[in-house]
Amino acid sequence: xxxxxxxxxxxxxxxxxxxxxxxxxxxLFNTPGLEFDVTLADVETLNKRAKNAVYDITKLSFAAFGxxxxxxRLLKVGAALGRGCGPLIISCSEKQLxxxxxxxxxxxxxGTTAYHLLRLxxxxxxxxxxxxxxxxxxxxxxxxIMPHLLEGKSDFGVIIHxxxxxxxxxGFHLICDLGKWxxxxxxxxxxxxxxxxxxxxxxxxxxxxxELIKQSIQYARNNPDAGYEYIKKNxxxxxxxxxxxxxxLYVNEFTENLGxxxxxxxxxxxxxxxxxxxxxxSNEPLFASDIT
Numbered sequence: 001x002x003x004x005x006x007x008x009x010x011x012x013x014x015x016x017x018x019x020x021x022x023x024x025x026x027x028l029f030n031t032p033g034l035e036f037d038v039t040l041a042d043v044e045t046l047n048k049r050a051k052n053a054v055y056d057i058t059k060l061s062f063a064a065f066g067x068x069x070x071x072x073r074l075l076k077v078g079a080a081l082g083r084g085c086g087p088l089i090i091s092c093s094e095k096q097l098x099x100x101x102x103x104x105x106x107x108x109x110x111g112t113t114a115y116h117l118l119r120l121x122x123x124x125x126x127x128x129x130x131x132x133x134x135x136x137x138x139x140x141x142x143x144x145i146m147p148h149l150l151e152g153k154s155d156f157g158v159i160i161h162x163x164x165x166x167x168x169x170x171g172f173h174l175i176c177d178l179g180k181w182x183x184x185x186x187x188x189x190x191x192x193x194x195x196x197x198x199x200x201x202x203x204x205x206x207x208x209x210x211e212l213i214k215q216s217i218q219y220a221r222n223n224p225d226a227g228y229e230y231i232k233k234n235x236x237x238x239x240x241x242x243x244x245x246x247x248x249l250y251v252n253e254f255t256e257n258l259g260x261x262x263x264x265x266x267x268x269x270x271x272x273x274x275x276x277x278x279x280x281x282s283n284e285p286l287f288a289s290d291i292t
Contacts, residue, residue, distance in 0.1 A: 022227030023219035044109030066279035078195035086179015087114035108142035206288035
């Protein structure tokens with residue numbers, strides 16, 4: 001009997017991740033030679049744990065991956081990357097960021113792509129206006145940002161995930177769609193979340209894991225009701241329509257395969273954040289498949 005290799009895997013409770021991984025972790029199709037020890041946590045928690053290389057396979061913000069390239073390699077499947085799906089800057093009023101000398105901005109974590117995009121956007125606004133913007137940045141779990149704004153504790157908030165589908169109904173104003181801003185600047189899709197594997201996992205095993213994740217995505221697409229109980233149980237936003245919108249937006253052509261355009265978007269994102277001094281420069285290969 002072939003020996004079973006156990007791998008720890010971690011991803012978020014968001015509908016796109018539970019949709020993607022349901023078939024894999026519940027062994028709804030054949031996963032030869034592999035078993036998975038599963039952890040669900042919010043992305044910022046996973047970003048922090050990646051610094052200590054806690055999991056063999058983990059969901060991360062692309063931004064956080066930039067600081068752990070000495071420990072992990074990217075897979076080309078499972079990513080949250082696309083158009084019209086970026087973080088949003090919102091406020092209780094229509095006042096712009098430049099209207100306050102020291103605006104208080106709540107964000108869903110310093111390791112998130114949302115924060116890195118905010119930094120790039122602020123740099124751009126400073127160059128365009130010639131005015132300094134010196135914000136106070138407050139990090140918190142993403143689901144607490146809108147309540148924080150309503151309580152008057154922040155002037156602006158950067159929202160992600162399900163927040164983009166409900167903020168208008170809660171009376172908030174859109175200040176900037178950071179995804180749209182990125183797309184206009186680069187003509188590329190926006191890299192949000194990725195799946196990474198530890199460096200010790202070689203090229204052959206990485207490719208096997210990629211293939212299994214692809215099968216899990218295809219299983220989910222072919223059996224849309226199979227994982228719905230699992231998805232709904234873990235979702236922060238329990239409204240069925242919001243869950244469906246979330247999956248439709250974040251599980252797309254780039255999720256099954258980044259492809260040439262997706263890979264370019266990832267490389268441009270890291271080039272820009274390195275040049276802005278947001279993440280350190282690295283000579284490590286980006287992708288597990290780049291290992292020779």
